[in-house]
Amino acid sequence: MPKAPQVSDSVAGIKGSVYSKLLHKLKTHQGEVYPFHVGDTWKSPPEGCGTDGILASDHAGLNQYTPPQGLPRLVDLVVERMRVRTGAPVERENVLVSGGATAGLMAAVGAVVGPGDEVLILAPHWPLIDGITRMFGATPVPVPVLLSAGSAEEAVAAVEAKATAKTAALYVNTPSNPTGRVLPRAWLEALVAWARRRDLWLFFDEVYEETQFEGTHTYGFPLAPERSFSLHSFSKAYGMAGQRVGFDVGPRAAMAEALKLHTHSTYSAPTASQWAAVRALEGAGDEWARASREEYRRVGTASAHALGVPPPQGSTFLFLDVAERLGPGGLAAFLEGCAEDGLFAAPGPSFGPFPTHFRICYTACPPDVVARGVSVLARRLGR
Amino acid sequence: MPKAPQVSDSVAGIKGSVYSKLLHKLKTHQGEVYPFHVGDTWKSPPEGCGTDGILASDHAGLNQYTPPQGLPRLVDLVVERMRVRTGAPVERENVLVSGGATAGLMAAVGAVVGPGDEVLILAPHWPLIDGITRMFGATPVPVPVLLSAGSAEEAVAAVEAKATAKTAALYVNTPSNPTGRVLPRAWLEALVAWARRRDLWLFFDEVYEETQFEGTHTYGFPLAPERSFSLHSFSKAYGMAGQRVGFDVGPRAAMAEALKLHTHSTYSAPTASQWAAVRALEGAGDEWARASREEYRRVGTASAHALGVPPPQGSTFLFLDVAERLGPGGLAAFLEGCAEDGLFAAPGPSFGPFPTHFRICYTACPPDVVARGVSVLARRLGR
Numbered sequence: 228m229p230k231a232p233q234v235s236d237s238v239a240g241i242k243g244s245v246y247s248k249l250l251h252k253l254k255t256h257q258g259e260v261y262p263f264h265v266g267d268t269w270k271s272p273p274e275g276c277g278t279d280g281i282l283a284s285d286h287a288g289l290n291q292y293t294p295p296q297g298l299p300r301l302v303d304l305v306v307e308r309m310r311v312r313t314g315a316p317v318e319r320e321n322v323l324v325s326g327g328a329t330a331g332l333m334a335a336v337g338a339v340v341g342p343g344d345e346v347l348i349l350a351p352h353w354p355l356i357d358g359i360t361r362m363f364g365a366t367p368v369p370v371p372v373l374l375s376a377g378s379a380e381e382a383v384a385a386v387e388a389k390a391t392a393k394t395a396a397l398y399v400n401t402p403s404n405p406t407g408r409v410l411p412r413a414w415l416e417a418l419v420a421w422a423r424r425r426d427l428w429l430f431f432d433e434v435y436e437e438t439q440f441e442g443t444h445t446y447g448f449p450l451a452p453e454r455s456f457s458l459h460s461f462s463k464a465y466g467m468a469g470q471r472v473g474f475d476v477g478p479r480a481a482m483a484e485a486l487k488l489h490t491h492s493t494y495s496a497p498t499a500s501q502w503a504a505v506r507a508l509e510g511a512g513d514e515w516a517r518a519s520r521e522e523y524r525r526v527g528t529a530s531a532h533a534l535g536v537p538p539p540q541g542s543t544f545l546f547l548d549v550a551e552r553l554g555p556g557g558l559a560a561f562l563e564g565c566a567e568d569g570l571f572a573a574p575g576p577s578f579g580p581f582p583t584h585f586r587i588c589y590t591a592c593p594p595d596v597v598a599r600g601v602s603v604l605a606r607r608l609g610r
Numbered sequence: 611m612p613k614a615p616q617v618s619d620s621v622a623g624i625k626g627s628v629y630s631k632l633l634h635k636l637k638t639h640q641g642e643v644y645p646f647h648v649g650d651t652w653k654s655p656p657e658g659c660g661t662d663g664i665l666a667s668d669h670a671g672l673n674q675y676t677p678p679q680g681l682p683r684l685v686d687l688v689v690e691r692m693r694v695r696t697g698a699p700v701e702r703e704n705v706l707v708s709g710g711a712t713a714g715l716m717a718a719v720g721a722v723v724g725p726g727d728e729v730l731i732l733a734p735h736w737p738l739i740d741g742i743t744r745m746f747g748a749t750p751v752p753v754p755v756l757l758s759a760g761s762a763e764e765a766v767a768a769v770e771a772k773a774t775a776k777t778a779a780l781y782v783n784t785p786s787n788p789t790g791r792v793l794p795r796a797w798l799e800a801l802v803a804w805a806r807r808r809d810l811w812l813f814f815d816e817v818y819e820e821t822q823f824e825g826t827h828t829y830g831f832p833l834a835p836e837r838s839f840s841l842h843s844f845s846k847a848y849g850m851a852g853q854r855v856g857f858d859v860g861p862r863a864a865m866a867e868a869l870k871l872h873t874h875s876t877y878s879a880p881t882a883s884q885w886a887a888v889r890a891l892e893g894a895g896d897e898w899a900r901a902s903r904e905e906y907r908r909v910g911t912a913s914a915h916a917l918g919v920p921p922p923q924g925s926t927f928l929f930l931d932v933a934e935r936l937g938p939g940g941l942a943a944f945l946e947g948c949a950e951d952g953l954f955a956a957p958g959p960s961f962g963p964f965p966t967h968f969r970i971c972y973t974a975c976p977p978d979v980v981a982r983g984v985s986v987l988a989r990r991l992g993r
Contacts, residue, residue, distance in 0.1 A: 231722070231811045235721060235722055235724040235746070238867045238871060241871070242870075243873075268674075271673060272673050277673055278661040278662070279664060279672070281662060282662045283660050289660065290850055290853065291651075291852050326876060327877060330709075330875055330876055337745065339616075339617050339618055341620060341621075341747075355877075362874055362875075364724075426614050453614070469881030470882075471854070484617045487741065488624070492712065492716045492742075492875050493709060493713055493854070493875070493876065494710060494854070495854075497854045
């Protein structure tokens, strides 16, 4: 029992900010700064999807709570969107409008994962899934497969090798943060079939659904609607990170539990942000997503070329191995050197067991700034 | 282990919405509706504190994340506000800008409470503290003292009677939701001294700090800064519920843990909402809070008079015992009858062991609407 001043054991195991140690340099750096450590976009959201476009005079109750599940109009639009895009028989009871995909994933994980459970996480992985799993007393088990596996069979063998009787769920993120990889449909189908045999829950982190550079995104939810949560983000899809709004889709009974957790941690997503999300789904988002995808593809491909790595397939990141450039100070010294050039990157260990990698986001700044930052980095890498 | 489709045990124990069963009547009712079940205000926020007053052209990064702790300017203003109001040596490391006080309380509770712990909750209590405690595998223990205890000694005796070796924390909310009671400073001092002897954490839910009708609010944090969290709300203080922003103050080491939990559930509070909160603390909020307090006092007193109960001392609620009016259908039938008159109230069991009480919020509608709704209720009560 954590008598004062002791803190909770499970929370003590959660990592804090991965960036904080170098960020003082960001403020004091002389010259251009390249904040590639943040996963965000430099672009403004679609016309009318900023909160300043949502007027109290047009929307009664703009400064009041909404129902915890979300504005009815937004819930309806999510239902329609998911039916059209996935073909799955999504109903209102399958949907939760979240205060951002982070809040949505927290609610989904907490709904079905508890103390003693293990959650398999395809790695390298989005940093916060580790801490979200720990929040509920469960153990995150990274499965380092995204940099190495070459086939669906290898991917299944990798998760099978890490599975135990305590395994409760599998987390899959495609397009992937941080690798930029897109998992082929055959992989998803094989992983789903495996999860079904083991009676596991599935978390499909689909926040980069709009940022796949070839072909179209394979939605996870319809592959196993009885055991899948899909997590969606207006931040990533439409440049609305400051608005804090996303949505979850999942099995009806489990979503009732996720709604409880969301009610007890967010209550309702911000009201103006939900109206902005309505606009995005009513059509304002589509052309923005198309144009952004094209820009991100161009910038990502050029950045990869300059850095001598394969072009990304999706998301907004490159994940680079710099083992051969590390001296006795290791990755920390390397990233500190980058910070002296005004360039900030996220260290590999935030994404799993990757002590010689780091991640850059090539959409955090306008393309010309990214190009200059990438040149700075290429020089450091001798590429 | 909750193999699909089983959900998490601890979440299954959390109550869902307390209002849902009657709400369909709210939409279909012919005639004026009195939604007194919601804890909110009908008033628009202070000038410029709506999100539509915060323009992207004035604020770089309005659609992007802020640091998880909060906008630096807002953190500074909270530090200043808390130093001036409490005299405590508050520093930036003691502060977290939360995505609403619900998110802030979740982060504080999770930081220091874990599986097997018990949390004492002065009751009747804010409904969600029950579920927040369960989220982290702990057990909420209501201490029904706010309707009955007449002295600080009685209050201490009541918590002592419910304390066990598993007790980790005490939750105190003053001014109180739902009772409208204000705990005298002597009570708070006695409870703090008792908590200190037992080495307990303290959660001071101070979201109604601006809504105390006589004297000034006694802040809990300075009474035991080594073990106290104080939770604050822009929703309640300045009518900004739709904006989802609040703040926590607590001991430095524990706040580092709360920040982690907040990062993993909200990431950062909505950006435009944080700028609106800056405006409120820079001065726009003060006159609004003063005028609202005066209005709330007037409406609360008149409502209490019409209903034959003592006037409220603070917050925005009346908590009524209707034991003598209940028939075989109990409270549910009574509240259903009210709903047929267009009047909605929150049932007593949401607030602890109070099967014959219900709560009304007298600030959810303009004063004239409240007056008409109160008349409807008074007739039903034969008062």
